[in-house]
Amino acid sequence: MRLSSGFVPTLKETPNEAQIASHRLMLRAGLVRQTSAGIYAWLPLGLRVLRNIEKIVREEQNRAGAQEILMPTIQPADLWRESGRYEDYGKEMLRITDRHERDMLYGPTNEEMVTDLFRQSVKSYKELPQILYHIQWKFRDEVRPRFGVMRGREFLMKDAYSFDLDQEAAVVSYRKMMLAYMRTFQRMGLKAIPMEADTGPIGGDLSHEFIILAPTGESQVYFDAAFEEIDYLGAGSFSHDKPEDLARFFTEMTTHYAATDEKHDTARWDKVENKREGRGIEVGHIFYFGTKYTKSMNATVAGPDGKPVHPEMGSYGIGVSRLVGAVIEASHDDNGIIWPDSIAPFKAAILNLKVGDATCDAMCEQLYAALGDDALYDDRTDRAGAKFAEADLMGHPWQIVVGPRGAAAGMVELKRRATGERVEVTPEEALSRIG
């Protein structure tokens, strides 16, 4: 993208309404604009990050054997009356009446709808297990939406639902999803820790929330340093397809101490040898709740003996749009965002310090042609200082600075945003380091 023609409206001033770093930085760097309280439009840079996060989430769901579908945003109230949640849900549910006076709602979650799809389509235990997921906009009518996309009203969520014949198989699905989550967050450059959680309004027997560490996080967390050592991506890590791997993985996740302040157990904590404390943000939540919905909505499959069985279910959420804010909370400094390579809107910014200088222009065009859609080319006629400040604000992992003196000598300056390290290299060398 050429910044001279791109739609990247940055702000010089810090907006008053933004109380936390990610909200401020997302507005200032031109990632989003609020269109109503707690509702945002995603501008080109923000949307690119959102799509990159979505892609990692999708790849890891697929790797775990989950199948992608897409349920609509608007649901009939009758499904929620079947499960008994229509009245329970309270004012966070956005209730809607259509032109024929039918009660509808904007889905805050999809247990009912996916159970309905399942009971229409799956007839035999032989078709189990099934894990279905979608990545779709949800709505929760928060009383006081705040913190930007971290607690918005319209938000993008990945929600998966597992269906298994019995509890033993359901636990395998639960572990697969847990592993998918740890891989997902590690790929985004985040330190995530699963913590035992209350099952809350979804109900059920087993639940973990996934907390990522961020200095500005919403809650205090306590955990064993052992979590910092585990590699979920390397060759020697865990496979979704091997039950023994999943068991070993689950033991690792549940043996070491980890708790938010709400569930903190000082007696157990005292016995932890290598203690870590910090602030954390919840970015995912998984539940095993058995037959709660299959029974209330009477979803059955024919079991091995021909008799109807209510499958065991779990549900698994990741806050996709929330993650954009959460990553920024985990990775920024006073100058702006520091994007992890895997989700940055662009790999690199090319800063042309003297637009109109033939050598600078030619070198920048050459770099831009090589990087293509991976680069944001700052080809505006602004001062160098303004360009440096905006590149730091937007947080591109790499900056390639092309000035007239360096360009005349065939050199550029390559800056790594995360470390601030700068080296003078040839354009070819810069491209090769960016990779």
Place this chain on the structure above:
Amino acid sequence: MRLSSGFVPTLKETPNEAQIASHRLMLRAGLVRQTSAGIYAWLPLGLRVLRNIEKIVREEQNRAGAQEILMPTIQPADLWRESGRYEDYGKEMLRITDRHERDMLYGPTNEEMVTDLFRQSVKSYKELPQILYHIQWKFRDEVRPRFGVMRGREFLMKDAYSFDLDQEAAVVSYRKMMLAYMRTFQRMGLKAIPMEADTGPIGGDLSHEFIILAPTGESQVYFDAAFEEIDYLGAGSFSHDKPEDLARFFTEMTTHYAATDEKHDTARWDKVENKREGRGIEVGHIFYFGTKYTKSMNATVAGPDGKPVHPEMGSYGIGVSRLVGAVIEASHDDNGIIWPDSIAPFKAAILNLKVGDATCDAMCEQLYAALGDDALYDDRTDRAGAKFAEADLMGHPWQIVVGPRGAAAGMVELKRRATGERVEVTPEEALSRIG
């Protein structure tokens, strides 16, 4: 995808509620399920087609210089009060009241919201032209939703909006979008024809609708055979970046006769040398409407002389979810769907006619490993006849049939769905033809 574990609930019976071919076939082949009147859940096969269509639309929008954003589904009523459309829109607009009694709505289109984003962000004529687009779910509360995804209530639309300094520049944007549309539809294997249209409720001065030819289309269309000759994709075709190409392209599009029955002009028709008639389906609509919204919502930029100017706008829609149905209307036979290669859910189906036979299984696994996510592997223990029928129904461009006799001789049967042509080839040759 392995069909034994995939979520592909096909139907043996033709559903009663489906009046047209695409609706019947989408339900029967397990692409979608209705969740409320005119609202559908997209199952794995349907979602893959939807995403393939979306990808082509996106690539051609980007090629034309449009920038992708994502506006939310829920909009504040106040924006529509500014433009004067809140009362005008009638009962098709889904009106919502939130918990604080604020009037909201589920967006049926986004002229107001994009004009609001524009006026907040763009200050100078130097930042023009801008073409912004998004691909987002919309809602229109149709009185009688029908024809499946062709006239649903919740539907996926690509809508783009252009902002230009003056009429001359606005016409260039209009032509760029028109070219992007012709390329988009040709890439999907569709014969599309632009037809002059009324500007309708969006208002304005210039408008074309894009009709694709389908024997079961909703309206009668008349056009010059010259349209059939034009190649929008080839090397010698038109470039978005050359004004002379755009002018030549626009002349081609508007000189030859083309009209729906509503606008049919028999006097002009009589003079057409090579006449073509057929049935058509509207899949896109573009409008140039000048300053209608920039004036009513007071969006201005500083002009070259420093004085505020109301930019000239156009809007450009493609019915992305509607296209899934429209393509099927244009391309099916008595046995099922015939997907164009570019949007098929899978390139090929692998039909294992004797699951359990070591040679068949090994050959199928080898083919499946080579094709990966491009293949649907029918590894169920069903009869051969059922597998053939379902592969035809689902409409994969290629079928690789692996039977015990052929497999023993190292051969498979390769069938092309569109022509019915079958050849006996080695697995390697099959893979090479599928490409």
